[in-house]
Amino acid sequence: EAVLIRAIEPVANCLSKGDGPGLVSKALHIDKSLNRVDLTGDTLIFAPGDRPPAATVRGPRVGVDYAGAWAKRLLRFYEKDSPFVSRAGGARKRPSPKRGRMV
DSSP: OOOOOOBOOOOTTSOSOOBSHHHHHHHTTOOGGGTTOOTTSSSSOOOOOSSOOOOEEEEOOSSOGGGGGGGGSOOEEEETTOTTSOOGGGOOOOBOTTTOOBO
């Protein structure tokens, strides 16, 4: 079993873009050397941050019409009101990298 992380939120100016599995992998230095690594082992570690957990929303996956009955299953999870989550139709509100404003 696995989870596909499609976007991450940049914090502390450590990342300029984190939308899409390729950019997420690049930002987290995840490459093919980690193939078949046991996620319960001590090679790959994800530690909790100091932010309180946000409200999580559950919804249908996007762009998986080919999946038949599974297409409508609520298997997409994301942080409610996050400007870094893609919206229907590809629109999203995201802070401007220069001023921290929503664009």
